[in-house]
Amino acid sequence: MMRLTKRRFVQLAGLSIANRILPGPLMAQERVKGRSNKVIVVTFGGGVRYSETFAPEGLQNIPRLVALREKGYFFQSCINSGVLSHFNSTASILTGNWQRVDDFGFQAPAGPTLFEYYRKQSGAGPLDAWAVATNKSFASMGWSSDRSFGQPYGANVVLPKQLLLEAVQEVVTRGTAGGVANRDDVLRRLEGVLSEGYEGIGWTIFQAGRKLDRQVRETLVRGLVEYINGPEAPTSGDELTFFIAREIMREFAPRLILVNFWDMDVAHWGSYSLYLNAITRTDRLTGMLWEEIQTNQSYKDKTTLLVLPELGRDGDKNAANGFLNHRSGDASCRNTWLLAMGTAVPPGQTERPVHHVDVAATAAELLGVKAAGLAGKPMPELLL
Amino acid sequence: MPANTPKVSPVLQALIDKGLLDSLPRSFAAFCFDQMKDWDLLFPAERSYFERLFGLLDRSSGPVVERLFQPLRELEPKMGMNEKNWPRGQFTLEQVDFLNRNPYYPEWRAAVAQVFSQLDPVLDADAARNGHARLVIVIAPAQLPADPGRMWTRFQGRGKRVEIDAPERAEEFLPLLLTGEEQGRRAPTIAHLFASGKKGGAYASWIVEAGAGVSRLGPEAGAVVKYSYQSLGQYRKRLMKEVQSVVDAQEIAGPRQLSARLRQMKILASEGDLAHDPILAEFARAILLSGNGTLLINNTFVEWAMVQAVRRARPSVAIVGFGIRNKVKPFSSLLIYADQDASNPIPSQMDTLGSYVDLEVFYQYVWQEFEKYAEYRNNTAYLFVGDGMEEMLAIAPADFPLMTAAGPVKLPAVFGHLKDWLSI
Numbered sequence: 001m002m003r004l005t006k007r008r009f010v011q012l013a014g015l016s017i018a019n020r021i022l023p024g025p026l027m028a029q030e031r032v033k034g035r036s037n038k039v040i041v042v043t044f045g046g047g048v049r050y051s052e053t054f055a056p057e058g059l060q061n062i063p064r065l066v067a068l069r070e071k072g073y074f075f076q077s078c079i080n081s082g083v084l085s086h087f088n089s090t091a092s093i094l095t096g097n098w099q100r101v102d103d104f105g106f107q108a109p110a111g112p113t114l115f116e117y118y119r120k121q122s123g124a125g126p127l128d129a130w131a132v133a134t135n136k137s138f139a140s141m142g143w144s145s146d147r148s149f150g151q152p153y154g155a156n157v158v159l160p161k162q163l164l165l166e167a168v169q170e171v172v173t174r175g176t177a178g179g180v181a182n183r184d185d186v187l188r189r190l191e192g193v194l195s196e197g198y199e200g201i202g203w204t205i206f207q208a209g210r211k212l213d214r215q216v217r218e219t220l221v222r223g224l225v226e227y228i229n230g231p232e233a234p235t236s237g238d239e240l241t242f243f244i245a246r247e248i249m250r251e252f253a254p255r256l257i258l259v260n261f262w263d264m265d266v267a268h269w270g271s272y273s274l275y276l277n278a279i280t281r282t283d284r285l286t287g288m289l290w291e292e293i294q295t296n297q298s299y300k301d302k303t304t305l306l307v308l309p310e311l312g313r314d315g316d317k318n319a320a321n322g323f324l325n326h327r328s329g330d331a332s333c334r335n336t337w338l339l340a341m342g343t344a345v346p347p348g349q350t351e352r353p354v355h356h357v358d359v360a361a362t363a364a365e366l367l368g369v370k371a372a373g374l375a376g377k378p379m380p381e382l383l384l
Numbered sequence: 385m386p387a388n389t390p391k392v393s394p395v396l397q398a399l400i401d402k403g404l405l406d407s408l409p410r411s412f413a414a415f416c417f418d419q420m421k422d423w424d425l426l427f428p429a430e431r432s433y434f435e436r437l438f439g440l441l442d443r444s445s446g447p448v449v450e451r452l453f454q455p456l457r458e459l460e461p462k463m464g465m466n467e468k469n470w471p472r473g474q475f476t477l478e479q480v481d482f483l484n485r486n487p488y489y490p491e492w493r494a495a496v497a498q499v500f501s502q503l504d505p506v507l508d509a510d511a512a513r514n515g516h517a518r519l520v521i522v523i524a525p526a527q528l529p530a531d532p533g534r535m536w537t538r539f540q541g542r543g544k545r546v547e548i549d550a551p552e553r554a555e556e557f558l559p560l561l562l563t564g565e566e567q568g569r570r571a572p573t574i575a576h577l578f579a580s581g582k583k584g585g586a587y588a589s590w591i592v593e594a595g596a597g598v599s600r601l602g603p604e605a606g607a608v609v610k611y612s613y614q615s616l617g618q619y620r621k622r623l624m625k626e627v628q629s630v631v632d633a634q635e636i637a638g639p640r641q642l643s644a645r646l647r648q649m650k651i652l653a654s655e656g657d658l659a660h661d662p663i664l665a666e667f668a669r670a671i672l673l674s675g676n677g678t679l680l681i682n683n684t685f686v687e688w689a690m691v692q693a694v695r696r697a698r699p700s701v702a703i704v705g706f707g708i709r710n711k712v713k714p715f716s717s718l719l720i721y722a723d724q725d726a727s728n729p730i731p732s733q734m735d736t737l738g739s740y741v742d743l744e745v746f747y748q749y750v751w752q753e754f755e756k757y758a759e760y761r762n763n764t765a766y767l768f769v770g771d772g773m774e775e776m777l778a779i780a781p782a783d784f785p786l787m788t789a790a791g792p793v794k795l796p797a798v799f800g801h802l803k804d805w806l807s808i
Contacts (some may be wrong), residue, residue: 083485100485269677270684273741274712321691322749324676329490 037302038255039363040293042286043090044279044309045134046265047326051316052279053309054337061279064287065307068341073381074349078338080311080356084326087137089310089356090260095144096360096374109144114360116149117371118256127252129155132245134237134262136162141258160244161237161262222247238263238278242285246292253298256367260310261285267313267323275323290341304342304366304382306359312336340382354379392423393431399438407449409456410470411483412496418475425666427587427697436507452502456495463488477643508758516583517805518764519574520754522704522747523558523598525771528740532775536768538748543766543779549792554772557795561769562601562703564799572602574799577808578701579607587663590699592689594682594707609664609699611689613682613707616668619655620679623672646673667692682707683739687746691753698759701806704750706743711735751779765805
């Protein structure tokens with residue numbers, strides 16, 4: 001059986017539980033009084049075009065967001081002016097500055113992330129900031145390379161789909177009866193991978209946090225069980241992302257979460273129908289996340305939800321290959337939207353262009369955090 | 385002149401020896417070097433393009449060329465380009481990454497676009513002067529759950545729906561359309577006839593398809609280029625296995641090294657006739673390893689192969705056969721390089737509705753790609769056909785015979801019109 005060291009686990013299984021060896025509060029702390037108690041940023045990772053979402057012909061793909069738009073504040077134009085790669089786009093959202101680091105995630109964001117600003121200023125514990133994402137390179141998304149911030153103030157980064165990948169490949173390699181269609185077998189492997197990797201990490205970095213380790217692990221396993229035994233065949237990495245994010249909310253109630261959905265990046269495969277299905281699934285999961293916010297007492301009436309595409313995709317008439325890619329830099333690639341939801345968010349919409357870097361600046365204000373030197377500007381529409 | 389100057393044609397070599405490329409902006413010259421470095425693996429149309437491009441620059445006066453490249457030349461130092469990060473004659477993933485992450489990238493793209501906006505009209509006029517009638521037939525599979533009114537919806541208004549008198553025996557639909565005869569006669573297809581004609585030759589006629597039925601029509605020998613997703617199955621499975629083993633072994637330091645490794649994964653003679661032609665063999669490798677999803681989805685392979693063929697080879701006759709893709713099995717998205725049948729015992733099922741949605745976009749993309757090039761504009765007849773369907777969509781110049789056809793047309797008559805159009 002494969003031996004997972006911490007390094008291998010972080011790199012391959014994709015789970016990074018940050019900074020648990022630090023002394024201090026283990027559970028969520030709320031030391032800073034902000035306008036909004038909690039902030040959840042949901043990205044349509046992988047990229048989605050206006051034409052398949054909030055353009056008139058795209059509304060049929062996102063019924064939940066269309067309904068939510070009536071209650072929230074809709075920015076018709078949210079522009080990604082940075083590098084049109086996944087890591088840099090999301091890092092720009094989280095840092096408030098356009099990031100131009102190594103595309104494959106070998107470099108951490110160059111400036112402090114929102115997680116770091118928040119935790120450093122508030123003294124919040126390590127369980128109060130989470131990133132639930134998909135792409136392996138996002139293991140570097142939790143904290144920046146800035147030496148005055150960095151890992152001690154970073155977020156826990158969980159990449160559920162990478163765990164799934166390890167487990168499924170193991171099932172395939174072993175050639176068990178039923179292959180990956182055998183849900184019990186897949187679940188056993190998922191738990192196995194989680195245990196091997198997690199124990200390895202625990203032994204390496206924990207001095208006194210073993211109990212916490214178990215708590216995190218049990219939380220993640222609950223998400224896995226719900227996913228595997230769900231009513232539908234578990235085909236989607238995003239569904240697992242949702243279940244894990246929901247369990248984290250229920251167990252730790254962090255004040256700051258990034259949920260990076262990813263299924264729609266299937267567009268690279270060249271199937272328009274699969275791309276549309278993924279958009280609709282992400283729409284549904286985002287709606288379910290909002291329902292969780294509305295029913296979870298730790299979040300109800302104290303949360304701002306910011307939903308936006310990480311980037312767009314190439315236009316149909318572009319010289320590249322249309323929806324398959326996001327490399328052209330055309331308007332279809334850069335011009336997206338942003339939907340804000342929350343008790344403190346007034347219903348409305350605006351044509352005023354905002355940018356991806358404005359998200360961190362706005363979230364910082366909502367959390368009562370001062371973030372200096374950001375290219376992004378707070379959105380006054382959400383700071384009434 | 386850099387030491388790694390590619391081996392090119394004598395005409396182009398003479399221009400390089402005169403220092404033409406050295407006088408161009410660093411990024412422009414590097415890109416051209418890279419494109420020409422495997423000269424022997426370029427299609428004739430590509431070689432001709434570079435000869436015409438640099439011939440044009442050579443013929444132009446010094447001040448004109450200087451003005452043409454001035455914005456790009458001014459931009460490059462601002463971007464931080466120098467001999468160290470942009471050595472002459474090198475354009476690798478590192479240079480691509482440099483561009484992508486540079487704050488001036490949008491301006492660089494605009495400057496390059498500006499250069500070509502001035503060069504292309506001259507080159508296009510040259511291509512148009514030497515133009516001839518061309519033909520593109522795009523075939524949808526018989527299993528699509530749509531009638532003619534719901535086909536080709538994205539651009540139906542650009543052409544004319546032609547009523548077809550379909551044969552009673554459905555299996556004769558494509559043979560009658562493409563050869564004018566029932567398949568038992570093994571008559572040559574329109575692609576074969578053009579390839580063997582005076583405007584034909586190697587790489588002039590292409591068949592790209594998901595299945596293998598169209599490729600089997602007509603004589604086996606001939607100059608028709610054939611790419612079949614189905615027929616490349618053995619090669620595809622080996623590539624998936626090799627890529628997976630490379631990934632599993634973690635021997636590759638980064639994308640550049642992976643790219644170099646992938647270049648070695650050539651098709652074997654036992655895996656297809658394409659192996660006998662180095663240009664076509666390399667094209668197959670590139671399509672399967674650098675195209676998104678081409679290893680996994682039959683119609684993605686067809687679309688990307690055709691788009692690349694248009695960009696690179698400029699075929700005069702193209703027959704494009706799409707198919708039905710299978711439904712995605714649980715966890716398939718995680719097992720990109722695994723044999724789906726082996727990893728999941730659930731039988732594969734056709735996704736006819738999903739394929740219909742996929743193809744509505746691909747029809748448009750394929751048609752658009754042809755129309756981007758001067759060789760095709762105003763002299764190409766496009767037939768969008770559903771296998772067994774009683775109507776087809778024709779987009780063509782007004783003098784294409786089917787544009788004025790009345791009443792149901794029999795398929796042998798359609799074939800006759802195609803021959804007339806191509807002057808065969």
